[in-house]
Amino acid sequence: MGLERPITPMQDLSAQDYKLIKALFLNLFGLVLPKTIPPVAKTRSLQFFNEHGVTDLARTISLWQETKATSAFQPLTDIFTVNHTSFFRENAHFNYLSQTALPAIAPVQLPRPDRQLRMWSAAAASGEEAFSLLFAAHQYYGDPFWEMEAGVLATDISSEMLRKGYSGQFQNERLQKIAPQIFQSYTHKQSEDRFQFIEKVREKILFRWFNLASAKFPFKQRFHIIFCRNVILYFSEARRITLLENIFNALEPGGVCLSACLK
Numbered sequence: 001m002g003l004e005r006p007i008t009p010m011q012d013l014s015a016q017d018y019k020l021i022k023a024l025f026l027n028l029f030g031l032v033l034p035k036t037i038p039p040v041a042k043t044r045s046l047q048f049f050n051e052h053g054v055t056d057l058a059r060t061i062s063l064w065q066e067t068k069a070t071s072a073f074q075p076l077t078d079i080f081t082v083n084h085t086s087f088f089r090e091n092a093h094f095n096y097l098s099q100t101a102l103p104a105i106a107p108v109q110l111p112r113p114d115r116q117l118r119m120w121s122a123a124a125a126s127g128e129e130a131f132s133l134l135f136a137a138h139q140y141y142g143d144p145f146w147e148m149e150a151g152v153l154a155t156d157i158s159s160e161m162l163r164k165g166y167s168g169q170f171q172n173e174r175l176q177k178i179a180p181q182i183f184q185s186y187t188h189k190q191s192e193d194r195f196q197f198i199e200k201v202r203e204k205i206l207f208r209w210f211n212l213a214s215a216k217f218p219f220k221q222r223f224h225i226i227f228c229r230n231v232i233l234y235f236s237e238a239r240r241i242t243l244l245e246n247i248f249n250a251l252e253p254g255g256v257c258l259s260a261c262l263k
């Protein structure tokens with residue numbers, strides 16, 4: 001992947017090195033990284049560079065960019081993105097979905113074949129939002145939901161997070177906001193401290209790598225529901241506008257997009 005063999009391992013990341021990483025993230029993902037490098041990110045990225053024999057970061061980054069070697073720097077993406085999430089985070093959004101948005105968009109009165117539902121968790125992190133979307137929809141449709149042509153596309157730029165979500169496995173301590181009946185009916189025990197969603201649930205979510213800073217969105221069909229939460233705040237002002245335009249173009253007429261900013 002164009003990475004050099006180490007001569008002397010990198011001992012530290014200079015301010016100049018971090019400037020290069022920041023420019024890379026802004027350019028590729030529209031993201032504005034913190035002014036100073038977070039200590040954990042520094043340790044993890046030094047480890048990554050040393051494991052891959054990177055001694056001249058400027059040269060390595062320009063090679064990555066020339067060869068468009070996205071997979072080569074993927075671990076950096078896992079290191080520098082903020083992946084915090086939880087089930088039913090900002091629960092009012094999920095209540096709005098089951099009580100207001102779905103009855104208006106894809107009402108239960110429609111005949112089954114017309115009652116499609118395409119939802120998108122656009123910065124899904126480890127998938128808790130996508131699973132919460134399924135259960136909010138299930139709350140409105142009841143059990144016929146599992147037979148509907150309905151599901152969630154869950155996308156992110158962190159492969160590590162996408163792998164976690166795809167596994168459908170979570171620590172029991174992540175459970176706080178999941179209703180006991182969901183836990184009893186739709187999960188099984190993995191180990192003393194872990195559970196997994198059953199296949200019927202997992203197969204309703206498609207996990208895919210997708211960069212929200214892409215100039216054009218490639219989706220063939222539009223979405224009835226888009227959750228794009230706690231990500232726009234990390235985008236540069238200039239890139240936010242394009243992102244919002246693209247998102248609105250990806251919505252079905254009458255569809256609903258929910259966004260949230262904690263700051």
Ligand SMILES: C[S@@+](CC[C@H](N)C(=O)[O-])C[C@H]1O[C@@H](n2cnc3c(N)ncnc32)[C@H](O)[C@@H]1O
Binds near residue numbers: 084125126213231
């Ligand atoms: C704080 S989490 C939000 C998770 C979830 N939406 C929520 O509100 O709980 C932000 C996620 O956005 C992802 N992200 C950042 N920039 C992105 C981009 N350009 N394209 C797609 N995902 C991105 C990060 O990898 C991270 O997993």
